[in-house]
Amino acid sequence: MRQVYTQVPCYAGDVSGAASALYELGGMVVIHDPSGCNSTYNTHDETRWYDKESLIFISGLNDMDAIVGNDEKLVDDVVEAAQNLHPRFIALCNSPIPYIIGTDFEGLSEMIADQTGVPVFYIPTNGLHDYVDGAGRAFEAVAEMLVDDLGEAKRPHSVNILGLTPLDFDAPGSAVSLEQKLVDAGWQIQSNWALDSDPEAICGAGRAAVNLVVSSTGWRAAKVLKARFGTPAVAGCPVGSFSETLFDALERSARDGRTRLPYLDGIQGQPSDEVQTAVIGEAVQAGSIAAACAAEQRGPVRAVVPTECSKALCAGQVISVNGEAAVKTAVGGAEAVMADRLYAPLVPDQAKLIPLHHFAFSGRIGYDRAVNFFDNGEFSNLAKEIKNGNTQ
Amino acid sequence: MLKRVRADFSEASLPISQAHFPAPFAAGLEFNTPEHSHWNIVHIGMQLPESRQIYICGDNCMRGVVMTADEMDAGDRFGMVLLEDKDLMDSDLTEVTLQGIIGCIEKWQRRPKAVLVFPVCLHHFMGTDMDRVYEVLEAKYPDIFWLRCWMDPIMQKRGTTPDERERLEMTRPLYDLPADPAQVNLIGADTPLGSEQTNDFAALFARHGVQVNTTGACPDFEAYRKTGAAAVEVYVSPMARLAAEGVAARLNRPSFYLSAGWRDAEIEAALAPVAAHYGWDVSDFLKTRKTAAEKAVAAAKTRVGRMPIAIDTVGVFRPLSLARFLIEAGFNVVRLYADGFLDEEKTDFDWLRSHAPSVIVCSTLRPEMRRWPAPDEKVLAIGPRAAWFEKSRYFVQMVANGGLWGYGGQAALMQEMCSALDCPKDPKPVIGQKGWGCTCVL
Numbered sequence: 001m002r003q004v005y006t007q008v009p010c011y012a013g014d015v016s017g018a019a020s021a022l023y024e025l026g027g028m029v030v031i032h033d034p035s036g037c038n039s040t041y042n043t044h045d046e047t048r049w050y051d052k053e054s055l056i057f058i059s060g061l062n063d064m065d066a067i068v069g070n071d072e073k074l075v076d077d078v079v080e081a082a083q084n085l086h087p088r089f090i091a092l093c094n095s096p097i098p099y100i101i102g103t104d105f106e107g108l109s110e111m112i113a114d115q116t117g118v119p120v121f122y123i124p125t126n127g128l129h130d131y132v133d134g135a136g137r138a139f140e141a142v143a144e145m146l147v148d149d150l151g152e153a154k155r156p157h158s159v160n161i162l163g164l165t166p167l168d169f170d171a172p173g174s175a176v177s178l179e180q181k182l183v184d185a186g187w188q189i190q191s192n193w194a195l196d197s198d199p200e201a202i203c204g205a206g207r208a209a210v211n212l213v214v215s216s217t218g219w220r221a222a223k224v225l226k227a228r229f230g231t232p233a234v235a236g237c238p239v240g241s242f243s244e245t246l247f248d249a250l251e252r253s254a255r256d257g258r259t260r261l262p263y264l265d266g267i268q269g270q271p272s273d274e275v276q277t278a279v280i281g282e283a284v285q286a287g288s289i290a291a292a293c294a295a296e297q298r299g300p301v302r303a304v305v306p307t308e309c310s311k312a313l314c315a316g317q318v319i320s321v322n323g324e325a326a327v328k329t330a331v332g333g334a335e336a337v338m339a340d341r342l343y344a345p346l347v348p349d350q351a352k353l354i355p356l357h358h359f360a361f362s363g364r365i366g367y368d369r370a371v372n373f374f375d376n377g378e379f380s381n382l383a384k385e386i387k388n389g390n391t392q
Numbered sequence: 393m394l395k396r397v398r399a400d401f402s403e404a405s406l407p408i409s410q411a412h413f414p415a416p417f418a419a420g421l422e423f424n425t426p427e428h429s430h431w432n433i434v435h436i437g438m439q440l441p442e443s444r445q446i447y448i449c450g451d452n453c454m455r456g457v458v459m460t461a462d463e464m465d466a467g468d469r470f471g472m473v474l475l476e477d478k479d480l481m482d483s484d485l486t487e488v489t490l491q492g493i494i495g496c497i498e499k500w501q502r503r504p505k506a507v508l509v510f511p512v513c514l515h516h517f518m519g520t521d522m523d524r525v526y527e528v529l530e531a532k533y534p535d536i537f538w539l540r541c542w543m544d545p546i547m548q549k550r551g552t553t554p555d556e557r558e559r560l561e562m563t564r565p566l567y568d569l570p571a572d573p574a575q576v577n578l579i580g581a582d583t584p585l586g587s588e589q590t591n592d593f594a595a596l597f598a599r600h601g602v603q604v605n606t607t608g609a610c611p612d613f614e615a616y617r618k619t620g621a622a623a624v625e626v627y628v629s630p631m632a633r634l635a636a637e638g639v640a641a642r643l644n645r646p647s648f649y650l651s652a653g654w655r656d657a658e659i660e661a662a663l664a665p666v667a668a669h670y671g672w673d674v675s676d677f678l679k680t681r682k683t684a685a686e687k688a689v690a691a692a693k694t695r696v697g698r699m700p701i702a703i704d705t706v707g708v709f710r711p712l713s714l715a716r717f718l719i720e721a722g723f724n725v726v727r728l729y730a731d732g733f734l735d736e737e738k739t740d741f742d743w744l745r746s747h748a749p750s751v752i753v754c755s756t757l758r759p760e761m762r763r764w765p766a767p768d769e770k771v772l773a774i775g776p777r778a779a780w781f782e783k784s785r786y787f788v789q790m791v792a793n794g795g796l797w798g799y800g801g802q803a804a805l806m807q808e809m810c811s812a813l814d815c816p817k818d819p820k821p822v823i824g825q826k827g828w829g830c831t832c833v834l
Contacts, residue, residue, distance in 0.1 A: 003474045003488075004495035009462055010474055013452025030421060034513060035545035038424040040456030043826065050426040050820055057421040057759050062549040063516070077420040081759040084399050096450050096514050097546060100480055127452035128477055342462065363459050364834055 002323035007345040011307055012167055012360040014125040014134030015093050016045035019056050020165045021138035025199045028055040028087035030078055033095035044363035047166040055087055066097050075111050082116045089119040099126035121145050131167050131360050132307045135217035139193055143224035150206040158190040160208040163218025168282050170359035170370045177374035181238050185247045210254040216283045216309040235284050236263045239373045240292035240383050266291025267301050267317045275302040278331040280339035281358055283309040287318045304330040336386055341366055354385050404758035409749030413741050414733040417755040423762050427823040429776040429791045430706050431582035433554050434460040435827035439581040439608040441616055442505040446496050448473040448489050449512040465833045471496030486521045505613035506537040513546040537565050556634045563639035566620030574602055575622035580632030581607040586795020590804040593650055626650050630734055652709040652793045654717035659798045681799035689721050692806035700771045702782050704729040707775025707790045712740035719748050727752045729778050776823035785816035791828045
């Protein structure tokens, strides 16, 4: 049975993804759930909870309120908290029980907005999906609701970074390093969604010349920004020798307005039935690392993607998988597997495991060994490990 | 950049003289602090030797429990069935649950002796037939003891909580054996026994040659089952009442609630029925320990002086009793972090209202508590949650009374308070650790 897991954990859930995406934007996130969601999120899926304030709460739903449809309690509680804490916006997240009983979140959002005068939007999570889905839907809502209409002209050579959360980029300094890399390549940062970010800059995201989607969580927002402002998107992370390819794609997309997925090109055309190096992780990040590896070694490289993602982001040797057996099959025959340490039970005996901490997977376990991909020194150490087959 | 706005705390903190009992605050949206020291259902269940746990739920609910298991290096004892949309819309959840559990058993290379199964809130709402699930499992795997747990927090505000039910289930494997007066069971797998120095009843039982059985100390499942021979069941955690009374009724044993009150009268009142049951004269025993505790209190008063003290309900079961004990001893208790009180705390609540009306009761759940400001002065915190709210480096890290009970507990707490002042510590890595006292790989 594909849904049975006994060897590895699951990824952070959709509600955690939504909360992580919205963490720094000054809003209030309310998860309509009995208990546990917030604790799970802030313990295992969030690096900022202790040191940086964010208004993320649960509703404390109980059985009788669910059965009799006492939605007024939710409305009253949200309104009361909003009037005391003054958030910039309110986001309502769904969870399994309100999902199956069909709670009308759109209607509740309107009621709360009427009573508070604060923008309210609904993130259609349901607790059954992973963080990519939740964060993606949250960023999509931001693109629809919080980005201002274009009042000024586009800023040439400016970029929005989409899909940047600690769930995928957990090493401290990741956002700073990424922004610096882009600046060094001649780009101005319009906005960063949303790690060490400025919410005001996100309001002006329509002015950017191009969107850089650094994880699948930014893909839905990129589509909205394309529709609203015609901004093209490029998916990929500037890591190792793939950076130049990515920057070139950014330049071209800014010029011709076309969306590009250069990491797919980087590992296309390799034999599909064999693999020397496999990278397990989120599609854009793992694909970019795989593309960097492909540029530096001769053997075939594959990205194995157990997280949810748009079909557009997985093609060729970027393979979407679901379940423990599928992961095992996809990395079978590899000589080196770059993955979070908790994937060790699924890595073939003959393969070297090159640890790559992924916060959305192993959370706090091994967090002190997280790698900043955008730091050239740290990534080149990783590349050397792949080349030499060294493991820690 | 965003500016931080303060909040109105009038609905989240108030002098005890104005507080209602037993629920001082209105329910609303709930905040969750970065403090996670208490034990959850995973920690509690993992104490059962040679057992494994299987959860059947969606990704978001699963994440918390599977990471709990991994952080305590017990991922190999954890199985999960990840539910998807189709399982709720187009499938029979009873069958999905059953086949998922069977899938876990078949994937594990070694057969567990016992399995704690956790369906969730969804199973209630989808009308899942869990009786049929267990009927099939018990027929297919008669060598496995199946424990019928739940992870259904939607039910907990008005009924039995998941951990209360789990503790009760964990008593079901105990054999019905002839009573052995040389054994007693401490029911409640997350209640630390402590040592003879820190715990009066542990010392008393040891003095009379009675072994105190705890779940985690059993080397294997069979040894655990044989603790059914204990002639007496005792419990300290109020959350273990259902389990203790349940097993006592099933095995026809007496059960005693050793309430973790801090004052002399409470200690002696709790111990008296146990002593009477065994026919022990405990007067000299108590006198000796009381004298030692009084010396420890005097020493701590010299060290702590009038430094403000805050107490929470994660660290101790009876915060009002502790506050009263400390105030009567001359300490300066200023704040209590509690969202509700046990009925047995009413006497202490009333005493505090009359004798220490300015003590502030603070919610830990109200949303505005996210912005609770750091105090202007240095505060000694007893319990991890108080440490977080007080932003204090001077704190006693303990959960579920930390094995402190009676006069020995008083003395040990005094030493811990002095240590907290002498050795300040960064709270972040300490209070964020889940299941304080369990194995932890962080």
